[in-house]
Amino acid sequence: MRTLLPLCGVVLTATVVSAQPTLDIHHIDVEGGAATLIVTPARESVLVDAGWPGNGGRDVGRIEAAMKAAGISRIDHLIVTHYHTDHAGGVPALVARVPVGAFYDHGLMEAPHAPDFAANYQAYMAAVPQRRTLAPGDVLQLRPAPDATPITLRVVAGHGKVWSRDSGPRNAKCDSVPAKPVDVSDNARSVGFVLTYGAFDFFDAGDLTWNTEAQLVCPNERLSAVEVYQVTHHGLDTSNHPLVLDALAPTVAVMNNGAKKGGSAATVKALKALPSLKALYQLHRNETTGPDDNTSPDLIANPEETPDAGHGVTVRARKDGTFTVVNHRTGDTRAFAAR
Ligand SMILES: [Zn+2]
Structure with missing residues (x-):
């Protein structure tokens, strides 16, 4: 195991430090892409993915708006889960406008595949001065909370491989779920991690696909339960392996789908069936499926594609494992108990 120490300093903004700081996870709406801004109780920031390029700087603008609302002016760590356009495409625009301390990804590509992939990968590499x-x-050790509670980001997947911990129990259900066709795309190489603050855990695996997900739970369980699950791959059913959902047993799931991207009916059904799940949030209503294949309307941040206000969903976690979730469209804030 390697422990990666941050290279960068801290921005401390007195006006936003409260007596009981929370670990905040802002799911920014980038229209079926990914951009998740994490701000720790020590005011350290981690941005996971940077949305799409183009669209008049829409996604970097939304990231900047989320940063401003969070009271931060720089990104300390930028993690790009993989090199697809909806995750890495926004990086060049971001670095042109926002200071970034350190860059992380799943590693160098030996042979980029499709032409659009190669162009996107090259644009990312050209924009990033030094990457890790x-x-x-690997464990990215973040600054502890003011009361010294550690905050760690443990990498469980990357470059098509998974955390090799094999101390978990053997999973008797492995034969019950068939594999899917081999995924040669960069989705299968996504970085996946568990972020831990005290008793609170958050799981984000980018667009990791079925067969690689399966390696996280078969033949041995390598995952433990989490409070919040960022629904993998925008909710597509080529991801979200049922044994991973079982192992994570999330209290809340947040799906960063678009109006017509992600949010597969099968994934929504599987999530709703989890005994642990108290709420499924969606950044968009999936307009291609019906009401039963979406979450309840009050948990949707953007019910209509047009006009699209780009509302997000924010999780605020305490070290005892309790947390709240805000739907920024309505301002509705729900509290959730620790496991
Ligand atoms: Zn994606």
Whole structure:
């Protein structure tokens, strides 16, 4: 196991430090892409993915708005889960406008595949001055909370490999879920991690796909329960392996789908069936499926594609494992108990 110490300093903004700081996870709406801004109780920031390029700087604008609302002016760590356009495409625009301390990704590509992938990968590499590889088992040690509670980001997947911990129990259900066709795309190489603050855990695996997900739970369980699950791959059913959902047993799931991207009916159904799940939030209503294949309307941040206000969903976690979730469209804030 490698422990990666941050290279960068801290921005402390007195006006936003409260007596009981929370670990805040802002799910920014980037229209079926990914951009998740984490701000720790020590006011350290981690941005996971940077949305799409183009669209008049829409996604970097939304990231900047979320940063401003969070009271931060720089990104201390930028993690790009993989090199697809909806995750890495926004990086060049971001670095042109926002100071970034350190860059992390799943590693160098030996042979980029499709032409659009190669162009996107090259644009990312050109925009990033110095990058570090996150490999399964790595731990990014973030600054502890003011009361010294550690905050860690443990990498469980990357570059097509998974955390090799094999101390978990053998999973008797492995034969019950068939594999899917081999995924040669960069989705299968996504970085996946567990972020831990005291008794609170958050799981984000980018667009990790079925067969690689399966390695996280078969033949041995390598995952433990989490409070909040960022629904993998925008909710597509080529991801969200049922045994991973079982192992994570999330209290809340947040799906960063678009109006017509992600949010597969099968994934929504599987999430709703989890005994642990208290709420499924969606950044968009999936307009291609019906009401039964979406979450309840009050948990949707953007019910209509047009006009699209780009509302997000924010999780605020305490070290005892309790947390609240805000739907920024309505301002509705729900509290959730610790496991
Ligand atoms: Zn994606």
